[in-house]
Amino acid sequence: MADGTVRIDGNTLLLPGGVRVRFIRTLRLPETGTHALPPGLGDFPLRRVEDYPDTVPAEWLARGGVMLPVYLREAMWLSFGGTTEPAALQVGVGKVCAVSGKPWSSRPARDPQNYVVLPRQPWLDGINSGKGTVRQFVAVPLGLGATVEGQVTGEEVWGGVQLQSFPLKEAALHAWREEQRRLAEAAARHRSMSATGGYGAAVPMAAPMAAPGAMPRPGGTAGAPAAAPRAAAAMGLGVGGSMRQEVYQDDRPLSDWSTTAAGRVFVHLVTPPEWRRITGEAPPPSPVDRAAYTRAGLPWFDYYDQDAADLDPTDALGAVAPVGDWIGDDHTPWQPPSPQQVKPLGDAPGKPVGDGDW
Numbered sequence: 001m002a003d004g005t006v007r008i009d010g011n012t013l014l015l016p017g018g019v020r021v022r023f024i025r026t027l028r029l030p031e032t033g034t035h036a037l038p039p040g041l042g043d044f045p046l047r048r049v050e051d052y053p054d055t056v057p058a059e060w061l062a063r064g065g066v067m068l069p070v071y072l073r074e075a076m077w078l079s080f081g082g083t084t085e086p087a088a089l090q091v092g093v094g095k096v097c098a099v100s101g102k103p104w105s106s107r108p109a110r111d112p113q114n115y116v117v118l119p120r121q122p123w124l125d126g127i128n129s130g131k132g133t134v135r136q137f138v139a140v141p142l143g144l145g146a147t148v149e150g151q152v153t154g155e156e157v158w159g160g161v162q163l164q165s166f167p168l169k170e171a172a173l174h175a176w177r178e179e180q181r182r183l184a185e186a187a188a189r190h191r192s193m194s195a196t197g198g199y200g201a202a203v204p205m206a207a208p209m210a211a212p213g214a215m216p217r218p219g220g221t222a223g224a225p226a227a228a229p230r231a232a233a234a235m236g237l238g239v240g241g242s243m244r245q246e247v248y249q250d251d252r253p254l255s256d257w258s259t260t261a262a263g264r265v266f267v268h269l270v271t272p273p274e275w276r277r278i279t280g281e282a283p284p285p286s287p288v289d290r291a292a293y294t295r296a297g298l299p300w301f302d303y304y305d306q307d308a309a310d311l312d313p314t315d316a317l318g319a320v321a322p323v324g325d326w327i328g329d330d331h332t333p334w335q336p337p338s339p340q341q342v343k344p345l346g347d348a349p350g351k352p353v354g355d356g357d358w
Contacts (some may be wrong), residue, residue: 002262002285002332004009004016004262005263005352005353006239006264006265006352006353006355007023007350007352007353008046008047008048008261008350008351008353009350010043010067011023011043011044011045011046012043012046012082013066013163013265013353015087015089015163015165015262015263015264015269016088016165016262016263017085017131017167017262017263018084018085018087019080019083019087019118019165019262019263020080020081020082020083020084021078021079021080021088021089021163022043022078022079022080022081023041023043023044023046023068023076023077023078023079023161023267024040024041024042024043024044024076024077024078024123025040025041025042025043025044025074025075025076025284025287026038026039026040026041026075026076026077026125027039027041027287028073028074028075028138028240028241028287029136029138029240029241029242029243030241031240031241031322032241033220033242034133034241034242034243034244035239035241035242035243035244036243036244037125037243037244038075038077038125038136038243039244040077040079041287042284044068044069044070044076044284045065045068045069045281045284046067046068046222047066047067047068047279047349048065048066048287048350048353048354049061049063049064049065049066049067049268049354050064050353052278052279055277055278055279056278060105060268061356062068062356062357063268063356063357064202064265064266064353064354064355064356064358065160065265065266065267065268065353065354065355065356066265066266066267066268066353067267067268067269067270067275068267068268068269068270068332069270069271069274069275069277069283069284070139070235070269070270070271070272071139071286072139072140072141072269072271072273073138073139073140073240074138074139074287075136075137075138075139075240075287076137076139076196077106077123077124077126077136077137078091078123078124078125078137079122079123080116080118080121080122080123080124081084081121081122081123082186083118083119084119084178085119085167085172085173085177086117086118086119086167086168086176087118087119087165087166087167087168087251087262088115088116088117088118088250088257089107089115089116089117089118089121089161089163089164089165089166090104090105090108090114090115090163090164090165090166091115091116091162091163091185092104092122092160092161092162092163092164093127093137093148093149093161093162093236093237094147094148094149094150094153094156094157094158094160094236094237095146095149095157095158095162095358096148096149096152096153096316097114098126098127098128098148099112099113099115099116099127099128099247099311100112100113100114100128100316100317101113101127101128101152101315101316101317102316103153104162105277107166107260107261108166108254108256108257108259109254110250112311113249113311115166115250116248117245117248117250117252118125119246120248120335121248123195123245124245124247125137125243125245126239126240126243126245127148127179127239127317127320128247128311128317129185129242129317130311132244132245132246133242133243133244133245134242134243134247135239135240135241135242135316135317135320135322136239136240136241136242136243137237137239138237138238138239138240138322139235139237139238139269140235140236140237140238141234141235141236141271142159142234142235142236143156144147146238146240147236147237148235148236148237148238148239148320149160149236150246151238151320152316152317152320153320155202158236158358159234159236159268159269160234160235160236160266160267160268160269161237161266161267161269162264162265162266162267162358163264163265163267164261164263164265165261165262165263165264166257166258166259166260166261166262167257167258167262168256168257168258169255169256169257169258172252172256172257223294225317234269235269235270235271236269237269238320238322239320239321239322239323240322246311247313248311249313264355265294265353265355266355266356266358272284276304313332
């Protein structure tokens with residue numbers, strides 16, 4: 001996809017440069033305390049906006065991109081598993097950077113860093129709250145002021161999620177590919193010596209660590225009715241509970257990255273009734289109850305990379321209040337997982353997705 005197009009492969013967004021993004025349904029955390037990473041409960045379905053010109057709002061057609069159905073107060077996380085080469089990926093929530101808290105930018109930046117580094121960053125579950133934690137992405141309607149966008153900017157105009165990827169410049173990408181080739185050759189020699197009992201040979205180089213995004217956190221597998229377009233119930237992302245997850249600091253010089261985006265896409269969040277009206281499809285079932293999941297003994301996750309540095313929190317994102325402060329508690333009982341349920345992790349595409357004016 002050297003032409004800058006974005007495509008959908010199943011429920012995966014493919015951005016130029018081998019970037020792969022999936023939106024994963026998950027359990028919503030309590031808004032007090034700090035928790036392990038919740039599990040994946042399947043992918044959100046993705047559809048191209050331009051495939052439904054008669055039923056989506058006109059402003060969605062103007063922005064282009066894709067859409068997915070999400071319930072009020074449903075939580076999600078973004079999986080980057082399968083990304084093949086280094087990329088700087090910007091993640092916006094209502095055109096507020098989920099990493100830096102700054103307004104959406106057309107290029108990568110530092111001080112503060114406004115992107116995640118792929119494939120080292122395996123997933124992103126929420127906004128960067130610093131000190132090894134994020135606050136969970138939770139869907140809320142626009143107009144209440146509860147979104148990250150509303151709390152940071154004082155307005156709710158955009159909603160949705162925005163993605164923009166930047167590849168390495170040619171020289172830096174060539175050097176990275178050469179390093180991967182050398183590591184692969186060293187690993188092959190090591191396997192060959194092991195198979196033939198080669199003892200006393202020089203100590204082999206370590207094989208390259210698998211990309212964190214490929215690690216097996218669950219949920220990581222990989223005709224519309226004719227009706228006049230109308231204004232849809234717009235949704236954005238607020239924040240929920242805190243969880244242990246690092247947003248990694250880039251260890252490359254900023255000059256290694258292209259200043260021109262390889263691809264970008266606007267992701268519209270649709271309420272289940274609007275999804276049915278727009279697409280004619282049934283939305284996914286309502287989210288799984290947290291207590292039932294925990295009672296079943298299913299796993300939660302901890303992920304830690306001792307070689308990576310965590311980004312510091314920013315004032316703008318640190319001040320974002322959880323959704324419950326705006327629309328009240330839902331009184332769903334919380335049953336914490338047992339220690340045995342928390343699992344440690346780690347030390348032909350479809351048509352192009354149209355981009356628009358946003």
